[in-house]
Amino acid sequence: MTSLENIKRRAANNAKKHGYFLNPDPDFLQNLIVGLKENEDRYGFASCPCRLASGNFEWDRDIICPCDYRDPDVEEFGQCFCALYVSKDVVEGKRPMQPIPERRPQEKIDRAMGKAPEKTVKSEAVSETSDTNRKLFYCKVCGYVTFREEPPHKCPICQAKQEMFGEIVLGTDIQVR
Amino acid sequence: MTKAYLRDSDIAHEYIDVDKCTPEERETIHQDIKKRGSRLAFPTIIIDDKTIITGFKKDEIKKALGL
Numbered sequence: 001m002t003s004l005e006n007i008k009r010r011a012a013n014n015a016k017k018h019g020y021f022l023n024p025d026p027d028f029l030q031n032l033i034v035g036l037k038e039n040e041d042r043y044g045f046a047s048c049p050c051r052l053a054s055g056n057f058e059w060d061r062d063i064i065c066p067c068d069y070r071d072p073d074v075e076e077f078g079q080c081f082c083a084l085y086v087s088k089d090v091v092e093g094k095r096p097m098q099p100i101p102e103r104r105p106q107e108k109i110d111r112a113m114g115k116a117p118e119k120t121v122k123s124e125a126v127s128e129t130s131d132t133n134r135k136l137f138y139c140k141v142c143g144y145v146t147f148r149e150e151p152p153h154k155c156p157i158c159q160a161k162q163e164m165f166g167e168i169v170l171g172t173d174i175q176v177r
Numbered sequence: 178m179t180k181a182y183l184r185d186s187d188i189a190h191e192y193i194d195v196d197k198c199t200p201e202e203r204e205t206i207h208q209d210i211k212k213r214g215s216r217l218a219f220p221t222i223i224i225d226d227k228t229i230i231t232g233f234k235k236d237e238i239k240k241a242l243g244l
Contacts, residue, residue, distance in 0.1 A: 031178055050219050052195055052203070099232025102218055109217060113207045 002040055008033050011084060014066055019154030020074055021091045023083050032084045036065055050082040054112035062108060069103040072149045136168035179220040179233045
């Protein structure tokens with residue numbers, strides 16, 4: 001069983017790697033860490049403490065912390081849905097912390113609701129409506145490639161700045177000579 | 178946070194830990210919240226059966242309670 005310290009360390013390392021910060025309010029942070037541990041003990045994976053998981057890994061994978069929505073949320077609102085991860089502006093008090101809208105598509109929320117977790121984890125096609133705005137970006141320093149709405153704040157591999165990212169445009173041009 | 182706030186402020190309340198509910202109970206709660214014109218997120222606070230607040234928005238909670 002993972003300890004609270006482990007979960008907190010994991011989150012802190014992840015924040016540092018991506019150029020984010022953990023919530024500066026110690027009580028608030030502790031509540032989220034406890035929630036993450038509860039989910040990890042219960043489901044075997046640390047799903048978002050602010051959302052309802054189904055217990056089915058395939059249905060919940062987008063909300064395993066750090067969730068798929070963290071990066072666009074920190075980008076737009078300065079914090080993730082739970083406010084576990086926040087931006088520098090928020091830590092420095094330049095930006096207020098407040099509940100933000102849910103970015104997770106309704107169909108995924110609906111699916112996690114009211115259905116018992118399935119014993120066998122089966123892969124199934126999920127319509128990725130949230131992917132429509134995502135693009136491929138690469139780090140010009142180390143070559144790291146990521147698929148998201150905006151280039152990362154900081155390269156998680158080599159720590160290069162956002163400005164060092166370029167967009168990869170995939171073309172389907174076929175040239176015939 | 179919300180629970181602690183309500184408890185420490187001596188505000189009479191009941192709560193449901195939706196994550197500990199059965200699938201049937203979850204569905205009932207989900208439909209109820211939808212009917213009230215909100216989306217399922219935590220915490221959701223219903224005050225006097227009419228005001229629904231999503232998230233721990235202390236000022237809104239105070240206002241709805243007339244504090």
